[in-house]
Amino acid sequence: MADTGTPDGTDGGTTVAVAVTVEESGFGGVEELGFEGEPFLVPVPSAPSLPSTPPAPQTSPRALGDLSHLARDIADRVGRAHAAVLEAHEAVQRHLLARCAPGARPPAAPAPQPTGRMDGPARVELVRTVPADAAYSVSGQADPAWILNTAAAALPLLGERGLAPAGTVHRPGRTVLTWHRGLPEAGAELLVRAGAEAVHRDERGIRFTFDWQVHTEGNLLVEATGTGGFLTPEHAAEPLPDETPWPERQVPRYPRQFRPLAVTGRSRLTWQELRALASGFLAEVLGPDFEGEGSGPRLPGPAPRLIGSVTEATCEGGRYGQGRMTAQLTFHGGGPARGADASALLAEAVSGVLQVYALRCGLHLCLPDARFQPWDGGPAAIEVIDPTALGAALRCEVDVAEVGLVPRPHVVADAVVFAGDRPVARLHGIGVALHEPPGTELGALTIWEARDSSAAHDSLRQRGALQRMLLAHSSEGDLSAVTGEIEASSVTVRPRLPRGDLLMVDRALDYDAEPLDFRSGATLTSEYGVHPDPWFCRENGSGAVPNLLYMESSLQAAAQLSAIQGILHQHRDSAFVCRNLEGRATLLRHADPRGLALRHRITLADHSKLPGAILHRYTYQLSLPDGPVYSGESVHGFLTKEVLDNQQGLDGGQYVPPWLDRLPTRPAGLRRLDLSHDTRLGRGRFALLREADLVPDGGEHGAGYLLWERTVPEDDWFMAHHFRFDPVMPGSVGVEALFQSVAAYALHTGLADSLPDPAARPAAHVELAWKYRGQITPGHRRMRGEVHIRRVRRQGDGLLLVADGSVWRDDLRIYQVDNIGVEILPKTGGTVDEKVRP
Missing domain, CATH: 3.10.129.10 (Hotdog Thioesterase)
Structure with missing residues (x-):
């Protein structure tokens, strides 16, 4: 759609309104048609006016015999001329409407008196061709507003055909609009079908309901239903009553934090x-x-x-x-x-x-x-x-x-x-x-091919953005982004990465092995772009970078390596899942990754194939631009449903209760804590603890103990994002709850009272070790966790606590976590990690 105007309308080009009336064309008696846009001359042949009374007979030397055949011939010609007039007017009307651009109809002429009151439904069909000046100049696609205006222009036409009372104007009300296909190109032919029916008449005019559909090449392009009115001018500004409630959108409890693919400082544009x-x-x-x-x-x-x-x-x-x-x-x-x-x-x-x-x-x-x-x-x-x-x-x-x-x-x-x-x-x-433009093949690209494909451009940023989109597809259900043209399985439950805010890997940068080659020593280098103000820091009680970031990001990158190697093609006829089984990792130093790229280097150390399962052992290192920050090793199990169902927890399927429940009597000094409102531990999704029992000198090491309990939420956010078709609580969330348990012990025993505004963060140089032998899914009822403080010592201007812990699912102990290191530091404005910003 061409536009040379300015916002104030002073340089908007020439607008010509051409009105074709029956009197001008010799047709007489048909309403005026309006057009606004390019001038259009209608070549219509003149027709002689027919007198109201027959002329007197004319004598002719060539007239012979009875002249009744001449009267019949004249009557036949008059009938055919009248039909031609109507047909020509319809052709002119259709042609002008087909050339009409959005915003083209001029102020309505005085409404014609309808020949009859139309209380039943009225319908109309229009055929329009998308002109070149109603298309985007670069893409050649039709302007969607032109298409909508084309369809909506049928409503006043329905009014002119008997729906609208005399002297009323069209008053739009509510429209419910649904698009079904992409925009057609310039030159495409559109078929508009519209209908309306009066629902209420009074002295103000009428209210009506309508529907219209636009088809192109036999396919439905866009459709709408709604209400409107033909009202007298003095009532045209009044609201139209509508019994249908306005749609209300629920405000999300945890809004998704979309990470822009490029960052700008521009918040205002002229x-x-x-x-x-x-x-x-x-x-x-x-x-x-x-x-x-x-x-x-x-x-x-x-x-x-x-x-x-x-x-x-x-x-x-x-x-x-x-x-x-x-x-x-x-x-x-x-x-x-x-x-x-x-x-x-x-x-x-x-x-x-x-x-x-x-x-x-x-x-x-x-x-x-x-x-x-x-x-x-x-x-x-x-x-x-x-x-x-x-x-x-x-x-x-x-x-x-x-x-x-x-x-x-x-x-x-x-x-x-x-x-x-x-x-x-x-x-x-x-x-x-x-x-993408029509004909661009993206469906066959895998995340790895996207790195090298010319379809991904020469720009590193654009290659990464395309991979990020493809990874989002794979996490939401379309595994072809990982598997390529080979269908992995008809079974929907397959190993996939988490979704939404829990997806913590973006793009593959380097890979030194061929797909379907599970060679030990194969490596993958990938990245995750950390948000400048990530939700997991914002909702962490201290604002520090939680253990969850490093653990989740490294384990997801490891799973990505296995996926690129072709793990999804194994056990194709069975439900097949990925579970982390065990690992150990060390935070090498404190750093602040906000707004930076966290780079993973994953190495496959071992590939073991077992009946119904495949085990992959990895080593990994995570780095920021100024050097490594986290390293470790872990084992992923890729398991069929039969193997997964045989998991019996850490104690051979037996119920081994927490330390506190094994005592014959309640120990002295036991305190019941309500941690549900302690925002120093976490808020939002990170508010993981509720009620807890604290024993100052209890536990297996006699240095302190805390036991907490919570129900498994029916609408748990983490399960909804981890994984699609296979909801399970991430092990990293259970481990995070144990980190918070150690912090809660320090904050509620007076250990940190000497520190101004104490805050917790994971400790560096303490090797965390974990083992999972079970899972928590939406069908389970209760989670419990305990920590046994092993040592407490002064470190710099804060405290270091190290503990061991376990997590129960109902009556089965499924997580064992050792060497949980937590630092308690004074929080002097901002977060405890800001002072280590590289």
């Missing part, structure tokens, strides 16, 4: 900068991280036509914790006063704001020559509260509700449009997505 984004100058406006390859991406041209400026842009916060955008809107000459459908304009304007958000997050980097499409993952609701206010200066507040990479990078949001402080429209579930 209209000139939006124009620059529309011209493809992403790096010049947002920064060098946003440089793309090929002809795209860019902000589609219609966006700056409706957006005057972006005044606020964040990737976090807002109502749903996913980000917020605020923009000034200006319809400068293209608003409802010029005939454009208000719902289509609002959808286009808010979609433009979301396109800016998507570019700011770097979503375009996932795909070659990325192009925008409407989101087809669910319906969007659009309600026009006051259409008469849409010609004024408007403010749009957009709360992002969802941002993700599956099935393609997308953003979904809710929005409210204000005139001053008064809401004049609202939208729910409006969204945009980024897709």
